[in-house]
Amino acid sequence: MPNPPGLITLLTDFGDQDSFVASMKGVILTINPQARFVDLSHQVPPHSVDEAAYLLKSCYRYFPEGTVHVAVVDPGVGSARRPLLVTTSRYYFLGPDNGLFSYVLMDEDEVEVREIENQQYCLKPVGHTFDGRDLFAPCAAWLTKGTPPSSFGQIIHDPITLPIVQPSRQGNRLVGRIEHVDRFGNLISNLTLQHLEELHSVMKHRQLSVRIGEQIIEGLVVNYSEGMAEQPAALINSDGRLEIFVKEASASDLLKVGKGVPVEVS
Amino acid sequence: MPNPPGLITLLTDFGDQDSFVASMKGVILTINPQARFVDLSHQVPPHSVDEAAYLLKSCYRYFPEGTVHVAVVDPGVGSARRPLLVTTSRYYFLGPDNGLFSYVLMDEDEVEVREIENQQYCLKPVGHTFDGRDLFAPCAAWLTKGTPPSSFGQIIHDPITLPIVQPSRQGNRLVGRIEHVDRFGNLISNLTLQHLEELHSVMKHRQLSVRIGEQIIEGLVVNYSEGMAEQPAALINSDGRLEIFVKEASASDLLKVGKGVPVEVS
Amino acid sequence: MPNPPGLITLLTDFGDQDSFVASMKGVILTINPQARFVDLSHQVPPHSVDEAAYLLKSCYRYFPEGTVHVAVVDPGVGSARRPLLVTTSRYYFLGPDNGLFSYVLMDEDEVEVREIENQQYCLKPVGHTFDGRDLFAPCAAWLTKGTPPSSFGQIIHDPITLPIVQPSRQGNRLVGRIEHVDRFGNLISNLTLQHLEELHSVMKHRQLSVRIGEQIIEGLVVNYSEGMAEQPAALINSDGRLEIFVKEASASDLLKVGKGVPVEVS
Numbered sequence: 001m002p003n004p005p006g007l008i009t010l011l012t013d014f015g016d017q018d019s020f021v022a023s024m025k026g027v028i029l030t031i032n033p034q035a036r037f038v039d040l041s042h043q044v045p046p047h048s049v050d051e052a053a054y055l056l057k058s059c060y061r062y063f064p065e066g067t068v069h070v071a072v073v074d075p076g077v078g079s080a081r082r083p084l085l086v087t088t089s090r091y092y093f094l095g096p097d098n099g100l101f102s103y104v105l106m107d108e109d110e111v112e113v114r115e116i117e118n119q120q121y122c123l124k125p126v127g128h129t130f131d132g133r134d135l136f137a138p139c140a141a142w143l144t145k146g147t148p149p150s151s152f153g154q155i156i157h158d159p160i161t162l163p164i165v166q167p168s169r170q171g172n173r174l175v176g177r178i179e180h181v182d183r184f185g186n187l188i189s190n191l192t193l194q195h196l197e198e199l200h201s202v203m204k205h206r207q208l209s210v211r212i213g214e215q216i217i218e219g220l221v222v223n224y225s226e227g228m229a230e231q232p233a234a235l236i237n238s239d240g241r242l243e244i245f246v247k248e249a250s251a252s253d254l255l256k257v258g259k260g261v262p263v264e265v266s
Numbered sequence: 267m268p269n270p271p272g273l274i275t276l277l278t279d280f281g282d283q284d285s286f287v288a289s290m291k292g293v294i295l296t297i298n299p300q301a302r303f304v305d306l307s308h309q310v311p312p313h314s315v316d317e318a319a320y321l322l323k324s325c326y327r328y329f330p331e332g333t334v335h336v337a338v339v340d341p342g343v344g345s346a347r348r349p350l351l352v353t354t355s356r357y358y359f360l361g362p363d364n365g366l367f368s369y370v371l372m373d374e375d376e377v378e379v380r381e382i383e384n385q386q387y388c389l390k391p392v393g394h395t396f397d398g399r400d401l402f403a404p405c406a407a408w409l410t411k412g413t414p415p416s417s418f419g420q421i422i423h424d425p426i427t428l429p430i431v432q433p434s435r436q437g438n439r440l441v442g443r444i445e446h447v448d449r450f451g452n453l454i455s456n457l458t459l460q461h462l463e464e465l466h467s468v469m470k471h472r473q474l475s476v477r478i479g480e481q482i483i484e485g486l487v488v489n490y491s492e493g494m495a496e497q498p499a500a501l502i503n504s505d506g507r508l509e510i511f512v513k514e515a516s517a518s519d520l521l522k523v524g525k526g527v528p529v530e531v532s
Numbered sequence: 533m534p535n536p537p538g539l540i541t542l543l544t545d546f547g548d549q550d551s552f553v554a555s556m557k558g559v560i561l562t563i564n565p566q567a568r569f570v571d572l573s574h575q576v577p578p579h580s581v582d583e584a585a586y587l588l589k590s591c592y593r594y595f596p597e598g599t600v601h602v603a604v605v606d607p608g609v610g611s612a613r614r615p616l617l618v619t620t621s622r623y624y625f626l627g628p629d630n631g632l633f634s635y636v637l638m639d640e641d642e643v644e645v646r647e648i649e650n651q652q653y654c655l656k657p658v659g660h661t662f663d664g665r666d667l668f669a670p671c672a673a674w675l676t677k678g679t680p681p682s683s684f685g686q687i688i689h690d691p692i693t694l695p696i697v698q699p700s701r702q703g704n705r706l707v708g709r710i711e712h713v714d715r716f717g718n719l720i721s722n723l724t725l726q727h728l729e730e731l732h733s734v735m736k737h738r739q740l741s742v743r744i745g746e747q748i749i750e751g752l753v754v755n756y757s758e759g760m761a762e763q764p765a766a767l768i769n770s771d772g773r774l775e776i777f778v779k780e781a782s783a784s785d786l787l788k789v790g791k792g793v794p795v796e797v798s
Binding site: 004007009016036038039040041042043044055059060062063067095170182183184222223224225226235237238243248249 | 546547549550551552554555557559561562565569578579606609610611613639640658659661662665666693718
């Protein structure tokens with residue numbers, strides 16, 4: 001693991017109307033004045049651990065080695081739920097033990113999970129309602145100062161993971177689900193290029209048929225501008241996932257479809 | 267007062283759809299390319315000086331010594347209202363003289379308030395409608411470059427302060443009010459741990475009774491996860507204040523209660 | 533053109549609920565760990581190229597020389613529309629060829645426009661749906677590392693520009709239109725101080741009459757606090773443009789007027 005370059009990403013459900021995020025940054029800068037931040041998102045719907053886990057998965061890999069990713073969506077703050085430090089071969093992750101790191105734990109090799117027990121790295125007195133500021137922020141700052149992971153606490157082997165629903169294959173058909181609706185109303189499924197390749201060869205994508213709700217979409221296009229006005233279309237998006245969209249409009253609004261809805265490819 | 271480390275926080279009611287905040291940052295970086303920013307919040311409701319004063323109070327102390335806190339909620343921009351530079355033993359504050367710094371002036375020792383008169387540190391020509399960009403931003407940049415406070419203007423002794431309503435004590439009862447509704451719908455009062463300690467000893471918190479609107483809450487809990495679904499509960503929050511919440515839901519929505527509503531503890 | 537100071541502004545329609553912007557920043561920091569960001573705005577309405585062009589115009593000049601301005605509002609992503617690098621005597625601009633830089637091309641001298649053709653500076657494999665992350669972000673990072681513009685591609689002479697509606701003069705009357713409604717509901721027109729000076733001398737502003745919809749406003753004021761409650765008033769704003777406002781309220785709501793509505797001055 002390389003030395004942390006002082007780069008910290010922040011992912012929370014704190015929104016932007018309060019000063020919660022600013023307090024975290026102030027605490028970090030007080031410990032490490034050289035720290036720098038990238039806001040991953042603070043508009044996770046309140047308490048929505050699965051949404052945060054999805055967002056983290058979709059972008060943590062784009063950051064430089066040694067980046068500290070802090071994720072605080074934490075309905076159990078102050079309870080017995082454990083605060084975690086996860087290290088992989090490239091990154092550090094800090095956040096509560098509630099499933100936020102499910103995809104990281106599933107996708108990464110060389111994962112080490114520790115429970116943060118050492119109060120020395122926390123703000124004193126540690127309160128019971130804002131571990132983002134009092135615990136995760138100072139720990140992130142100390143990590144970027146070179147404090148080794150082992151100083152924070154013992155390795156644990158039973159971190160909580162979300163039940164991640166994998167697509168199912170029934171003969172000629174793949175059944176997945178919508179995992180995320182983005183800002184444009186695009187519907188992003190858990191069906192990946194790999195899944196589709198198993199079904200057919202990539203060269204035959206245009207012969208695929210995608211069913212979502214009442215709607216059947218014949219074939220895939222390559223980019224958004226190939227879509228037709230007011231007609232849902234499908235493509236493989238920038239994360240390698242099957243996505244249903246409507247050209248310059250919201251597929252979610254037009255199809256009245258949201259997270260969790262099944263998508264069938266045949 | 268230590269040398270400013272080049273750290274500037276920004277608190278405005280400018281929102282995030284326009285380029286107002288970016289213009290301020292561009293002006294600052296043109297004067298001091300080493301300046302760094304933390305956005306405190308830009309979602310203060312338009313013209314809401316008291317809300318901004320509350321947000322500033324809730325987080326300015328978490329920043330490193332020498333931080334320059336810029337607050338621009340400024341309905342009187344361009345009028346005779348004075349632009350201020352406030353210095354305390356640890357921080358600098360820049361903003362209009364309209365009460366934004368009421369809590370700072372009340373809580374801090376060694377406070378010096380100056381009217382910014384020296385046009386030399388302003389963008390030229392100074393307009394009449396955007397002092398955030400034309401006056402406060404450049405003054406913040408010059409402060410971080412080491413310009414001494416005395417260069418900006420004379421000390422004044424009559425800065426405007428908001429009428430801050432203090433809780434009242436009537437025998438066995440304390441009456442305060444809701445001062446802030448946060449992003450989660452939590453209701454944050456002006457009753458502090460200290461107020462409650464005066465009423466009872468801390469150890470007896472669980473015997474306290476909190477009345478808000480028609481609702482009576484018996485006893486305090488320690489963290490959010492101790493609340494019951496759809497039941498308002500109360501705790502001492504991370505700022506040491508009495509807060510009414512509903513577990514993983516909005517107390518403000520459930521109780522139909524907002525800012526200014528009385529809270530009674532007995 | 534000075535060396536880029538590593539400063540990159542970002543203007544998109546990506547919003548703040550997804551991790552699109554964070555991905556771009558991660559890609560940039562992986563290439564140039566010294567890069568620093570200012571978010572211009574990410575709340576451009578989806579696909580609204582003209583709104584983004586307006587925002588860019590309103591603030592790019594406030595940044596230090598050498599700043600790289602990245603603008604990604606890109607309904608045509610992945611199609612034949614060209615990715616551009618625009619250089620002026622002071623700045624770099626990166627974004628799709630769809631009119632985003634119309635005002636820059638109109639207002640700046642010494643403008644050079646290149647089509648980005650060199651795949652070497654792109655993330656591999658380049659997808660078809662997220663050029664912000666896969667193409668514009670890495671090109672911005674390489675620019676800040678000193679890669680000369682000529683390395684990215686050939687000069688072109690036919691960039692797309694938006695049809696910019698100029699005010700028209702009919703004898704004693706100037707007819708312009710509302711170009712932007714800001715966060716406060718202020719109505720910002722395309723009539724500038726220069727236009728008005730042509731009509732009258734500045735000294736006589738108070739004799740001007742402004743008509744918008746059914747409303748006639750007599751004379752200009754100098755700042756917002758001179759307005760009367762619930763009465764629309766007009767001033768020359770911080771960008772030198774005629775702006776209609778209502779003191780501490782939304783002119784757009786009160787007058788039920790938005791973008792594109794004519795404004796007449798006589």
